[in-house]
Amino acid sequence: MIYLGFISFVLLLAVIGPLIVPYGYNERIYGPDGEILFSAAPTLAHPLGTTDSGYDVLSRIVYGARPTVVTGMVSGFMIFSIGMTIGVVSGYVGGRVGNILMRFTDLTYSIPLIPFALVVVAIFGSGFYVSIVIIGAVLWRGLARVIRSQVLQIKERPFILAAKTSGASTPYIIFKHVLPNVAPMGILFLALGTGYAIVIQAGLAFLGVTDPFVPSWGIMVRNAYESGMMSSALWWSLPPGFLISITVLSLFMLGRRLESQITQNEESMIAEAG
């Protein structure tokens, strides 16, 4: 429950954050003496201090929630939709189409994500959305495999035969019988994939493979690192890293919860079946 609470909190920040922050993310903060406050330690007015460029860290953090959420949602959506489609189609339709799709999935397994991202950035230029799409375009592979093997099992169960023999069409069977039965697994991967995408996006941001002007938490860590003040300005370098970890942890834990629920259901079904 704490995890769900935390994720809702991050989502809320992403939606209303920019409306409630006292300062803009690139608004320079001036001290009472009229000087820009570079790398100031926390004070009451600036609870998390300022950066080496004189921005308010707390405000930047609040702003940073939105890119993080967007990263998670876009990559998560891509992972879910591509993975489910390929997994279900290759599993259910099978035959030549299924084989081609599966070879394609195997191919994506041979792609090392970070070098691939570097190459793509070299071609298309760095950008926030480019970095997310790269992640989504690669990480669906795990889901596709798992779903395919689940579909292969489900498709042999008599209730699918029953639908077939009563004249249901293939798309109908897929939407009505196959998808609902593999959905829990898809949602588990959605949660895990979203978290994983956020971590990788932060990694890419840190490597500079993304737009340096979108104030994501990853970029904040990178800025702190580049300023060479990682260890001296802890008020600046720690919170974004910390937030990334907790967000991702929450997503993973949520996934685990789902996972144990899925297996429990299966177990209780087995127990009832004697």
Add this chain to the structure above:
Amino acid sequence: MSDDPLLEVENLTVQYKTKEGMLTAVSDASFAVSEGEYFGVVGESGCGKSTLLLSILNALDSNGQVTNGVIRYKGEEIQDLSEQELNQRIRWKEIAYIPQGSMNSLDPLERISTQAVQLAGLHSDLNEEEALTKFEEMFEIVGIDPERIHDYPHQFSGGMKQRAIIALALFLEPSLIIADEPTTALDVIMQDQIFKHIDDIVDRVGTSIMLITHDIAVVFESCDRMAVMHGGQIAEVGPVTRIDNEPHHPYSTLLQEAFPDIREPNRDLSVIEGKPPRQIGETDYCTFVDRCPWATEECREAPPPLERAEADRSDHFVSCFRKDDVREENEQGTDDRKAPNQKSGSLANDE
């Protein structure tokens, strides 16, 4: 058959810890198996048959425990023995076990002979050569070519695997074999082949067998004595001829009437509505009460004690408050029941 029982179970209660609370899977069960006896346990699925025998083997799932009662093997209480003692002295060597769905319990990566040698090393003093010689003999008994002991399990069909397991259970010459539904999921001919070998073993080796099944016909045909279980309680225990001909418990009666008999293809089959309850907490009533045509209020107030069916018989016990009424009614009804009752509108007469 000597008089001293080989296995004695007294007032055994077994519970599983579950989310809803303590689930009582076996409640206050008592019975005994003598040396050389072929003992059957019947009941529907979920009656607690598997739990009962797993507790005898001290092999309950980790959430299960014996909460009351004693289990005596050759006079020694075994319910509290340590794993090590059980492995050294009791398991396989004294009591062998053929698990439910055991066709899949062979290790697919090892030759069957290797698995036998390992068992022998673990539970006996036999050396490899002696073990293999013994194992070959057992293959002979269960009707598989002894040369095939070196095969891998996947080289065997389902029925052969089942027989190989029986050979494994036998070859350390245990005094008691416990088999849990050894033929469920096999078809009739395979089932009959396997029971033929089990019969053979009882005759030739003199091992006692405790056979768990939901097939009352198999027990009536093969066993000497039997127990009928319902909802964790022992409903009736006694010689098969007695329970077949003079059942005192409503469940024994109904179970028999529900069973098709190829000799009377048109007899009406009785239906027992519902299923055995999942009992959370202590069982303080008769678990058959919701399905029993004889039930009265009394049956909800306390569990019926397992008592002598008739005062002068020391080998037949029943737990039913109304056993005498049931018995009487059965006696009167016998004629209708046993006659091949032509069903109204029966299929045979439509031609």
Add this chain to the structure above:
Amino acid sequence: MTSDMPLLQVKNLEKYYDQQAGIVDWILRKDSDPVQAVDGVSFRLDENESLGVIGESGCGKTTLIETLIGLHEPTSGEILFKGTDVSTFDKGDWKQFRREVQMIFQDPFNALDPKLSVRETLEEQLKIHDIDERDRRIRDVLEQVELSPVDNYLDRLPKQLSGGQKQRVSIARALIVEPELILADEPVSMLDVSTQAAILQLLSDLIDDFGVSMVYISHDLSTVSYVCHQLQVMYLGRVVESGATEVVLNEPKHPYTRALLSAIPIPDSEAERERTELPGTPGDPINIGNGCRFRDRCPDRMELCDKTPESYALSTDHHVACHLHSEHDDQGDLNAVSSSGDVANGQSISAGEGGDEL
């Protein structure tokens, strides 16, 4: 036998499966021999009649039923439904066929979609076939399969139902579209005896009271008398004996039928039954060549048995494919049938007799 045209007629049906060739075979372009799962099966099923198909595991029963319902393309042979060859069906005909022919599966634990409630499962059928008055039909059919009070069951998921209740929902799903033919694959073999009787009763009521026809598959002869008028005993893809249920049960002629009968345990502590003499299992119908397919296990095997036995008529209604009966093709046997007719009318000839002869 109301009209001349049978509801379902099968002529010389064959279904061979191609074996999955390994990569080595594929490179060597080696053709592997097919699995002859169903090999030359013929029968006719009239309206309001039920046919039992009996045999051990691997004899081709499920393949037969799945081919009948159109899940597999037959390798050769004809399936005529109400006189029309199903291979000439267009899309509309198939749709109609899929409504008129329904299937009940062996494994009640897997036959229902775990995500759909009872109502949704039944509604699906009505939607697919565009049938109105859904609520009323759902309630009626649940009453019919004795799941009442209906409101208790409508919104349950399969995991909230016992095995017997699941099988009732399965049957209701088949019934709700008012089919003419039901194909049932071992519908009671996974149920406890206590529920088995009720389901058998329900199936036989469907035939007697609702005019449904049925093909009923089982490996166990002890329950067929409750549902089937006619029996066909199958061995490795071929029919070895067929006839009216009582005739086959009381006067089994094929050694395999006798073995099947004699292997059934008898629920009587005093009965003395000999255990089966039959060794082994049916094996795989791959590359089995000519001759009687039962000969490796047959206690009565003769030299002649290396030739494939034809199906001999012992009477108009009792056929057996075994050389033991090859000379039986004239009047002698018609007598046998009339006596078996008597049996059907009540006098008991115990099935033990079939067994004793072994």
